[in-house]
Amino acid sequence: MNETVDQAAQDLGRLTQLLDDVESAMERIDQGTYGRCEACAQELDRHALTATPTLQYCTSCAQTRNDG
Numbered sequence: 001m002n003e004t005v006d007q008a009a010q011d012l013g014r015l016t017q018l019l020d021d022v023e024s025a026m027e028r029i030d031q032g033t034y035g036r037c038e039a040c041a042q043e044l045d046r047h048a049l050t051a052t053p054t055l056q057y058c059t060s061c062a063q064t065r066n067d068g
C-alpha cells in the first residue's frame, strides 16, 4: 500500500514538472521565442525539439548548465 502511494507521489511529481515545462513552452510560443535556446537564443535542433517539445536549451548550453 505504501509503495503504491510512494509511486503515485513520484508520478505526480514528474507530471507536475512536465506541466511546468509545457506551460513554459506555451509562454515561449506566445512570445515568439519557442524553438530557441533560452540561454543563447540559438535555434534548437529540429530533431531534438521533436523528441523533446519542451526543450529549453541547445546542446552546448544544456551541457554547460549540467557542468555548472
Ligand SMILES: [Zn+2]
Binding pocket: 037, 038, 039, 040, 041, 042, 057, 058, 059, 060, 061, 062
Ligand atoms: Zn544555447
